[in-house]
Amino acid sequence: MIDPSPTNSSSVYRGRLAPSPTGLLHLGHARTFWIAAERAATHGGQVIFRNEDLDAQRCRPEFVQAMLEDLRWLGIKWVEGPDCGGPAGPYQQSERRGHYLEAWEKLRDLGMIYPCTCSRKDVTQAAGAPNDLDDEPVYPGKCRPKPGGDSRLGRPATAEPSGAPAPAGLNWRFQVPDGEEITFTDLYLGKQRMVAGRDFGDFIVWRRDDVPAYQLAVVVDDAAMGITEVVRGADLLKSTARQILLFRALGLAVPGYHHCDLVRDENGVRLAKRHDSLSIRKLRELGWTAEQVRAGKT
Ligand code: GLU
Ligand code: ZN
Numbered sequence: 463m464i465d466p467s468p469t470n471s472s473s474v475y476r477g478r479l480a481p482s483p484t485g486l487l488h489l490g491h492a493r494t495f496w497i498a499a500e501r502a503a504t505h506g507g508q509v510i511f512r513n514e515d516l517d518a519q520r521c522r523p524e525f526v527q528a529m530l531e532d533l534r535w536l537g538i539k540w541v542e543g544p545d546c547g548g549p550a551g552p553y554q555q556s557e558r559r560g561h562y563l564e565a566w567e568k569l570r571d572l573g574m575i576y577p578c579t580c581s582r583k584d585v586t587q588a589a590g591a592p593n594d595l596d597d598e599p600v601y602p603g604k605c606r607p608k609p610g611g612d613s614r615l616g617r618p619a620t621a622e623p624s625g626a627p628a629p630a631g632l633n634w635r636f637q638v639p640d641g642e643e644i645t646f647t648d649l650y651l652g653k654q655r656m657v658a659g660r661d662f663g664d665f666i667v668w669r670r671d672d673v674p675a676y677q678l679a680v681v682v683d684d685a686a687m688g689i690t691e692v693v694r695g696a697d698l699l700k701s702t703a704r705q706i707l708l709f710r711a712l713g714l715a716v717p718g719y720h721h722c723d724l725v726r727d728e729n730g731v732r733l734a735k736r737h738d739s740l741s742i743r744k745l746r747e748l749g750w751t752a753e754q755v756r757a758g759k760t
Contacts, residue, residue, distance in 0.1 A: 473688075473690055474506070474507050474690070475501075475502055475505035475506060475507025475508070475690055475691060476502075476507055476508060476509075476510065476687075476688050476689055476690045476691075477498050477499075477501060477502045477507065477508070477509040477510075477689065477690070477691050477692070477693055478498070478509055478510050478511070478512055478684070478687065478689050478692070479495050479498060479499075479509055479510070479511045479512070479533065479538065479540060480511075480512045480514050480680070480683075480694070481495075481513070481514060481529045481533075482514040482515065482517070482520075482521065483513060483514075483515050483521045483522060483523070483525035483526040483528075483529055484517070484520040484521055484522070484525065484735060485525060485735025485736070485738075485741075486525065486528055486532070486735060486738060486741035486742065486743055486744075487528070487529055487532050487533070487735075487741065487742050488725075488733045488734075488735065488737050488740045488741050488742065489725050489733060489740045489741075489742070489745065489755065489758050489759075490695065490724060490725035490732070490733040490758065491742070492532075492536055492742050492755045492756055492758055493722065493725055493756065493757070493758025494693060494694060494695055494722045495533060495536070495538055496536060496538065496756040496758075497693055497720070497722050498538075498693035498694075499538045499539070501691065501693055501720060505691075507690070508540070508541045509538075509539075509540050509541070510540055510541060510542040510543060510548065510550070510553070510687060510689075511530070511533075511540040511542065511543030511544065511545070511553060512543070512553050512554075512555070512683060512687065513526055513529075513543075513544045513553060513554040513555065513556075514555050514676075514679070514680075515554050515555055515556045516555045516556060516673055516674060516676070516679055517673060518556070518673075521556075526544070526554075528743065530543075530544075530545055532742040532743060532746075535742070535746065535752060536742065536752050536755060536756055537752050537756070542687075550686060550687040550688065555674075555679050555683065558679070558682075558683065559674070561682050561683070561686060562668075562674035562678055562679055562682055563629070563674075564682075565678060565681075565682045565712055566629050566634065566667065566668055566674070566678065568712060569636065569667065569708075569711060569712070570634075572711065574636060574637060574711050575634045575635060575636050575637065575667055575668075576605060576606060576607050576634065576635055576637060576664075577605065577632040577633070577634055577635075578601075578604075578605040578632065578633045578634065578635045578664075578666075579605060579632060579633075580601075580604055580605060580633070584604070585598075585599060585601060585602065586599055588602040588604065589601070589602050594661075594700070596697050596732075597662065597700050598662075598665070599663075600659070600660070600662060600663035601635060601663035601664040601665070602663075603663070603664065605635070606635075606637060606664065607637075629668040629672065630670075630672040631670060631672075632670055633666050633668070633669055633670045634666065634667050634668040635664040635665060635666055635667065636664060636665055636666075636667050636677075636704070636707065636708065636711070637664050638658040638659055638662065638663060638664055638665070638704075638707060639658050639659075639707075640658060640659030641657065641658065641659055641660075642657070642658045642659075643655060643656070643657055643658075644656045644657070644658060644703040644706055644707065646702065646703070646706060646716075646719060648699075648719050648720065648721050649691070649718055649719060649720040650720045650721060650722065651696065651699075651721055654699060654702075654703075656699075656700060656703040658703070658707070661700060661703070662700050662703060662704055665677055665704050667708075676701075677701060677704050677705055677708060678708065680701075680705060681705050681708040681709055681712065681714065682712075684705075684717055685709065685712070685714040685715065689717050690717055690718060691717055691718040691719070691720060692717050692718070692719050692720070693720045693721075693722065694721060694722065695721065695722055695724050696721040696722060696723060696724055697724060697732065698721065699721055702719055702721070725758045727740065742755055
């Protein structure tokens with residue numbers, strides 16, 4: 463059983479705002495980011511801003527500008543970021559590929575990841591109905607290396623022993639320790655318990671389109687940027703369990719976690735970037751004050 467109590471708790475509080483520029487930030491983001499800023503202030507610390515723009519297909523430069531402007535308008539201040547620089551930069555993930563590649567290589571050399579040729583459709587069909595609509599299905603294991611095979615799971619037979627890293631063209635998955643309990647104490651929601659292989663399966667760390675996956679990038683960056691506490695929405699609870707496994711595999715300190723309640727619309731549907739009517743921008747145009755938007759009330 464793994465229960466990483468925040469290993470960084472004695473150091474100065476350092477939080478982060480890590481939005482993806484795939485749409486306008488909404489009331490839910492406003493509330494979560496405000497909580498992040500407040501927690502940093504309460505602990506005598508600071509937050510940094512990281513632009514999570516890895517997915518070039520979905521990210522747009524105009525949304526980067528909008529995120530920065532909207533969060534400034536809300537009254538949130540960050541000490542490092544894409545707009546102001548800082549010692550842990552660059553602060554846009556699209557410029558940090560070398561860091562992710564290094565981690566990918568390390569995981570491959572440790573035999574903890576393997577290439578997977580399954581399409582998304584293969585996985586959803588083989589996995590059957592998802593037990594959690596907010597999350598991806600458990601990977602059925604088709605491409606998982608067989609026990610007793612080459613212990614360096616990820617190394618394709620054709621790869622040069624010390625050749626250039628080549629994650630491209632295939633998905634790469636992290637092999638989770640089936641049946642192992644991953645527990646952590648959320649600073650807001652309390653004790654969390656997930657079972658690897660049941661609540662989540664082997665997950666992608668590098669995508670076939672040669673984009674590092676969210677799980678890998680976020681762990682590498684939270685560690686490289688010295689983040690002591692992660693504040694984000696409760697939709698990412700299972701991702702936290704995955705990320706704890708990656709921190710452990712890479713020998714990195716696990717931050718503390720504070721997962722916020724999700725803001726829902728009047729029909730009880732969790733806000734998404736398609737809820738343009740509840741975007742910070744729109745509400746501001748409608749005459750809402752920053753204080754009202756920060757409170758996240760619909
Ligand atoms: N960039 C992610 C998102 O906007 C959040 C990442 C995180 O907080 O870990 O959903
Ligand atoms: Zn596969």
